[in-house]
Amino acid sequence: MSEVDFRPFAHLSAPNAELYRRIMGSFVRAKLRFIVHLRPEDVHEVIGGDLPSIVDALSRLVDWGNLRADPDTSRVTTVEDFHRARFLYQLTHAGEAAEQAVASYDEALGRRGALQAVALTDIATQLRALLELVHQDDPDPAKVHLSLRSLVDRFTDLADNAQAFMSSLQRTIDLHDADLDAFRAYKDRLIDYLERFIKDLVATGGEIAALVGDIEQIGVARLLDVAAEREAADAAPGVGEDGDDPRQVEFERGRLRWLDRWRGFRGWFISEPQHPSQAKLLRARARTAIPQLLQVVATLNERRAGRSDRSADFRSLARWFAQAPREEDMHRLWRAAFGLSPSRHLVAENDEADNPVPANTPWAQAPPLEISPRLRKTGSYERRGKPNRIVDRSAQRQYLAEFAAKEAAETAAARRALVTEHPTRLTDLGELDPAAFRLFLHLLGDALAARAPGQHTVITTTTDGTMTIRLTSLDDGRKAEIHTPQGVFRGPDHLVEIIDLTVEEHVEQSA
Template sequence: MAGATDAGQPARETSQGPRPFAHINAGNTGLYRGIMGAFASAKRRFTIHLRPEDVQHHLRQSGQQSPEYAVIVDALAQLCGWGNLRADPDTSRVTTVEEFHRARFLYQLTVEGEAAEEALAAYDAALGRRGALQSVALVDIVVHLRALLELAGATEPDVARVHLSLNALAGRFRDLADNAQAFMGSLQRTIELQDAEVEAFLAYKDRLIEYLERFIKDLVATGAEISELVLELERRGVSALLDVAAERESADAAPDGTDDFRGREFARCRALWAERWDGFHAWFISGSGHASQAAILRGQARAAVPRMLAVVAALNDRRAGRSDRSADFRTLARWFAQAPDDAAMHCLWRAAFGLHSARHLTIDADTVDAREQRPVPPSASWADAAPIMISPRLRKTGRYERRGRPNRVIDRTEQRRYLAELAAKEAEETAAAREVLLAKVGAPTRLSDVGHLDPDAFRLFLGLLGDALAGKTPGRTEVTTVTSDGSLLVRLTELANSGVAEIRTDMGVFRGPDHLLQIEDPMAWREAAS
């Protein structure tokens, strides 16, 4: 075997440096992976060194085909050459001079070999991971958030409890996000599977739909509680808790020879905790312009149910013998493969799809004369053939002229005049209502101080108030919005301990929570600036 000397001396690393992944593409990959598995198993048992006979015993115990002793020695030497293993002289069992001069080695994993094994184990685990929608994780997150909320309200929070609670919250949330992503990926592959056993798939379908419905219900109920806890925790000051966790982590930082190493380590830990909290916030709470990850996951889980039912319907149709489009195309493909020549294929194509030439639609006396003078062969490309002018009516109906009497031209002058007058009147009423509102609430004014409004002004007021309230999200006390035409700017501010505001109109009394309202005209700003 290449890489081993005749005396069993391990091969030296090449000038290119260690190549711990080279054994994956080697010719004897199975043996190399078995040997590296023996060292990984010994590492888990806290065993450092292995002899060739130990490796041979492990291969035999694991059910693999155990090669000869010399083959294992050569494979160990090759792995040493790639940098996966390190060989040390073994003199512990030497009893004669001949045994002393015979090369014996103890092998152990190198740093590069151990890192390669961990990477390959993580790769295999990721490929075989199914994932899960963890309702229990949602409950655990609620428990950790309540504990943090209690700590945030304390005068001097327990540093250890804060750090442990944040670490537990981050770990549980990481498991929830990773498992949900893996589950939705495996679910999509399951739905797209076309060659599954019908009975097994139908039985799996019932359990899966029940599982999805239970998780969606838990996500809706528990997700709302998590959102409220997150907002309450941010109002009480989650930044102080993140500072405590970052300070505790940076306290064990090893000095690096500079004076400000503790400050730099604290800044790094603080930025890491801030990034984790921002991700946690965005996972459960929707922001302006984008939905939360919990809402997206809920939508994907709901969409998976009808896709699953569609696959079940397709399987039932297939089992009942009904033909679908994919089966028709496969049959047509077999017919094309069995066609004796190109002419038969062309006939089959025309019969199946009916894509004939459309030149006959434009044949008239002028076209016939033009084709007689300058004939166009059937094989001519559309790009090379002379253009043909086609009437739009011919393209739409297949005839040059419309049958029957022409339609009478209707004079709609009176209707247009009426619509113009109606539009002008509405514009005047809107302008008057806008002036009334600007006069009453041009400066910040409480809703309880607005007073009486006429019907037109009240109608405009309701529309502006509705736009402002629609743009208000949980946790915000002030919202600013602009009307669709850009003519008015509305600023609505929530008041602490506000009472009930009443606005009297000709149609009745409008009541609601008292707010601070201001309506401004942006056009007036531009005119003043100019």
């Protein structure tokens, strides 16, 4: 396969692309009027501008293969005129093809499309004609071929227009600057248009699906073979077919083409497992577009009501920054606008945990923060590659077990020191070690918190259910003193009875 030459498209990205497009457009319009050749003066008369620039542009287009230059000898009257470069220019096949491609591209981008409910009716009509033909034992090949061609052409037009319409609809939904009143009027017409098409698609689409099913049940392959055979009747012999019948070769190709077209047509109206039909998807997309259009109207209403969008907020913020009198005010405005506090690292070293730095300490006065080079380079303390070996934590587990046992022993000793066999004054508790005193404060706090106003006696149990305290207030006005290594605890004297429930449970289980 020869290499494709794309030089005829080079003028689209050249510095003077607009001039080249106008020149090529003048040649295309001239050909529509059956004018083959144009002189530089003719082009200048059509597009205007500077004639020397047009001559240079024509030469460049000739170099790219868009135009062909032929010597212009019709107006030669002297030897000097003969030696002067004069050319007639005309479109080449490559240049004409490039212009057609560009025109198709522009048309596809600017095409709005339409949801053609009339096309659905035409497709149903063609399918009814095919259903009549498929019932015949010997259908007319011309009628079969024309019916299938009409069906394909109408369906292709429907699919292309639907695709273009949904694309233009999405561009409408995504608009940012629009007049509210104009869009409201357009929105009402568009929603009515969508609703009418959805109704027609539901009604006519169901009929089309039923007709397709009936035709396939009787035998659509026979009709497709008839159409392919009619197309292959006038096939010309080709090179390299090794004596094969060209009509048979073309028949096989045409048969495969018609099968593919029918499968695509069927998939447009009939759903398969895990594959909804294109008509169903189009109907869903049209339904989704209606609330999206209403959302666009709501957004436009918010803009007209004065609600600022993000871009307006940032413009106001920029104006405030410009009007800030001092740099300190700019920093304060920054923190207020974005809610950004001073940075804090998630990982703290041991010395930082022991000696924390206050949050209001300026960075210039704070001690330097040492960061691991690996963390700074990779963002992780762990190195990439082979994972580390499993660390033996036996010593740590043993330490934790011993620490837990020590705490349990201290708690049990504190309970034994606080347990009273009968109601006892607080003064008679004597001296308490730090562990017992902490436990006593918890018990006393629970009892005082549970006592209601005017209540003399209160009974409460700790949250873990291990101890009960009965506290009774006295009216003799005496003060209680409890001695601890840290000092003396003083307060109104009470009668207190502390019971260790774990000991009672143990005794009951032993009994």
